[in-house]
Amino acid sequence: MDWNDENIKKAGLLARYLQGSLSEADEDELARWLEEDPAHEAFLHRIEERREESLDILSELKVDPAWEGVRARLVPEEPKRLFRIGRWLVASAVLLILAYTVYRPIQTKRKTQQNTVAVLADHDVAPGKEKAFLTLGDGSVLVLDELPEGAVQADAGIKLTKEKDQVSYLSGATPASGPIAYNNLTTPAGGYFRLVLPDSSRVWLNAASSLRFPVRFGDDERRVVLEGEAFFEVASQYSTDGRRKRFVVETGRGEIEVLGTRFNVLAYPNEPAAATLLEGSVSVSTGPQLSKVIRPGQQAVLDDRLTVKNVDVDEAVAWKNGYFHFRNRPLSEIARKLERWYGVEIDRAGVVGDKHFTCSISRDKSLSSVLKMLEQTGEYHFELKNGKVKITEAR
Numbered sequence: 001m002d003w004n005d006e007n008i009k010k011a012g013l014l015a016r017y018l019q020g021s022l023s024e025a026d027e028d029e030l031a032r033w034l035e036e037d038p039a040h041e042a043f044l045h046r047i048e049e050r051r052e053e054s055l056d057i058l059s060e061l062k063v064d065p066a067w068e069g070v071r072a073r074l075v076p077e078e079p080k081r082l083f084r085i086g087r088w089l090v091a092s093a094v095l096l097i098l099a100y101t102v103y104r105p106i107q108t109k110r111k112t113q114q115n116t117v118a119v120l121a122d123h124d125v126a127p128g129k130e131k132a133f134l135t136l137g138d139g140s141v142l143v144l145d146e147l148p149e150g151a152v153q154a155d156a157g158i159k160l161t162k163e164k165d166q167v168s169y170l171s172g173a174t175p176a177s178g179p180i181a182y183n184n185l186t187t188p189a190g191g192y193f194r195l196v197l198p199d200s201s202r203v204w205l206n207a208a209s210s211l212r213f214p215v216r217f218g219d220d221e222r223r224v225v226l227e228g229e230a231f232f233e234v235a236s237q238y239s240t241d242g243r244r245k246r247f248v249v250e251t252g253r254g255e256i257e258v259l260g261t262r263f264n265v266l267a268y269p270n271e272p273a274a275a276t277l278l279e280g281s282v283s284v285s286t287g288p289q290l291s292k293v294i295r296p297g298q299q300a301v302l303d304d305r306l307t308v309k310n311v312d313v314d315e316a317v318a319w320k321n322g323y324f325h326f327r328n329r330p331l332s333e334i335a336r337k338l339e340r341w342y343g344v345e346i347d348r349a350g351v352v353g354d355k356h357f358t359c360s361i362s363r364d365k366s367l368s369s370v371l372k373m374l375e376q377t378g379e380y381h382f383e384l385k386n387g388k389v390k391i392t393e394a395r
Helices: 003-018 024-036 038-049 053-060 063-073 079-085 088-110 116-121 330-343 367-375
Strands: 133-135 142-145 148-152 160-162 167-168 182-187 190-194 201-204 209-214 221-233 246-250 257-258 264-265 273-279 282-287 290-294 298-302 306-310 323-330 343-350 356-362 380-385 387-394
Touching: 003 024, 024 038, 024 323, 148 356, 182 190, 190 273, 201 209, 221 387, 257 264, 282 298, 282 306, 290 298, 330 343, 330 356, 330 367, 330 387, 356 367, 367 380
Parallel strands: 167 190, 221 246, 343 387
Antiparallel strands: 133 142, 133 182, 148 160, 160 167, 182 209, 190 201, 201 221, 209 221, 221 264, 246 257, 257 282, 264 273, 273 298, 282 290, 298 306, 323 356, 380 387
């Protein structure tokens, strides 16, 4: 098979991806393709971001003439030059045509359904933004997104610096002795924030989450308490006797211990906790008798038991990189993430079963854009009104 045929095949795969109709075999093929080259994932994101525009263009296309034009471009006078420079342009054109031919039956079916898009436009919800509260040791609360940038006076003589969506505990500014004060960084639904801890470790805190931490770490270990979701980049730090300090993330279902690494922790109260490792080494435990070490590319799930599996780490950290990225995920899980990010209530009472979706979309999109994408499968209707989303089966 030459590269032209391969591009056509991949275009069909991407068309099925965009409409959420990938088979299990398609899922594996897409994963392999994304792993081949970082440019593939970037290309997929570009297609996703231009979904609505592409569909508008396609609605005006005459399929046969457009296909003939693409076929003509697939046999250029200088094929090697086209391969180097224009193959993504050709793939995009093929994708648009295939997406149109695949999408057209669904679009026709939806013309007989309630026009929920108009409803969404009237009651849209903006995406989350930098918003957080910092509770100091004396109980006072700072609304971080309302504070001006620059130095902020905290308790126990500790100096903080606030800039845009990040608050930093100044390295070396903490007293060496005395009582240790604890602070708590909290993000509401529809909010996120970043934190630089006193040891220079960096934390990205997702929506509806909280992190409790000391304003200075002791000489034995560094321990924080998480509820919600956070991504950590842990800095190496040593005790006075030269030992490398361990860093511990405590959750309601267990602990994650690291030395120096990058990892994601999911620890919301209403779902299983999970630690996903990108780099370094992590030990996950649910008690003194049960602990497992995971390697990069693995995820430890803390539910009724402790299990370890290989995962797509890009999916686990997509939120940090500004995307919703779901690979064969159930509607119930997607609904929870949307509730937290957009600060809405989602009613699934009218839904039977838990259909799985595969999709990727920017978290900077409004809620209506995300719901519109999910609705394109033809399985569900989404009605957004007064901060609530009602999901019903399509007829």
